[in-house]
Amino acid sequence: MRECVEQLKGKLVVSCQALPDEPLHSSFIMGRMALAAKEGGAMGIRANTREDIREIRSQADLPVIGIVKRDYEDCPVYITPTMKEVEELMDVKPEIIALDATGRLRPGGLTLDAFFGQLKETYPEQLWMADCSTIEEAVHADELGFDFIGTTMVGYTEQSEGDRVEENDFEIIREIIARVKHPVIAEGNIDTPEKAKRVIELGAFCVVVGSAITRPQLITKAFAQKLL
Numbered sequence: 001m002r003e004c005v006e007q008l009k010g011k012l013v014v015s016c017q018a019l020p021d022e023p024l025h026s027s028f029i030m031g032r033m034a035l036a037a038k039e040g041g042a043m044g045i046r047a048n049t050r051e052d053i054r055e056i057r058s059q060a061d062l063p064v065i066g067i068v069k070r071d072y073e074d075c076p077v078y079i080t081p082t083m084k085e086v087e088e089l090m091d092v093k094p095e096i097i098a099l100d101a102t103g104r105l106r107p108g109g110l111t112l113d114a115f116f117g118q119l120k121e122t123y124p125e126q127l128w129m130a131d132c133s134t135i136e137e138a139v140h141a142d143e144l145g146f147d148f149i150g151t152t153m154v155g156y157t158e159q160s161e162g163d164r165v166e167e168n169d170f171e172i173i174r175e176i177i178a179r180v181k182h183p184v185i186a187e188g189n190i191d192t193p194e195k196a197k198r199v200i201e202l203g204a205f206c207v208v209v210g211s212a213i214t215r216p217q218l219i220t221k222a223f224a225q226k227l228l
Contacts, residue, residue: 004063005095005127008206011043012196013065013185015210016056019048023217031055033214038062046098046187046208053092065129065208066094072107076157079131081106086119090126096148101130101141102157116144129185133160135175142180148205149176150185165189170199177203 014037018024024033027049034045034056046065047053053066068085071078080086080099089097099115100106106115119128130141133153142149151173154165165172165188177184183205190196191212199207211218 002127008044008063009183010200011206012041013044013046013206013208014040014042014213015046015187015208016052016214017046017048017069017210018215019069022215024215027051027055031059034060034062037213044206046210047094050088050092053089053094057092063096064094065096065098066092067098075105075107077102077104077106079152082108082110083115083118083122086123090123096127096129098129098131098148098150098152100153101146101150102133102137102153103140103159104157112141113144116146120145131187132176133157133163135172135179138176138184139179142182146182148183148185149180150187150208151176152187152208154188156188166195170195170202173199173204174202 016030016033018030030052038060044063045056047056048067048069053064066089067080068088069078070081070085072081077100086097101112105111127147129148129150130146131150131152132138132141133156138149151165154160154172155163173186185206185208186199186204187208190199190207190209196207196209
């Protein structure tokens with residue numbers, strides 16, 4: 001598994017996701033989206049739910065960063081929030097499983113430290129990615145022993161509100177790379193080829209791009225608004 005993930009180094013991972021309220025919500029469509037991404041040169045896929053991952057695997061033989069997005073009442077954590085989601089993902093065994101690694105409590109009041117301890121004990125061979133929103137969270141996830149540190153949640157939490165990962169020539173990514181031991185996966189608002197190239201130049205292990213490639217309603221909106 002670790003050898004397979006090495007092919008991601010310096011390369012593009014495409015996030016192929018569509019939530020239930022989006023036009024492309026369909027495992028079939030996500031499988032074809034992943035195939036299109038592979039044909040375009042992507043070396044990995046980030047995907048949501050075991051159903052999508054199973055279909056994606058049938059179409060594109062690429063390493064997968066797997067997640068399950070699920071809302072729980074009175075809990076802001078929604079990316080692989082509990083052991084239930086992890087167990088679903090283990091049915092398809094993605095090369096990497098990503099989860100919210102912010103400082104927020106998980107369902108049932110569980111801390112990240114306690115949850116990650118359970119994960120490492122239950123699945124010691126699995127590779128884990130920390131979806132962080134601040135430099136401090138990234139450093140903490142690194143200390144806990146996550147295999148990959150991601151910038152996925154920058155700007156999406158109360159503690160990072162207003163931040164954007166690409167500001168000041170990716171200052172947040174540069175600071176995280178300087179302070180952690182594990183590889184850093186750049187993700188979040190990286191919406192041009194130039195930005196993707198830049199984060200690799202700065203030392204990111206790989207770069208994840210999603211909406212700019214796989215959400216046509218948002219791509220179309222950007223064009224349409226220029227014509228208003």
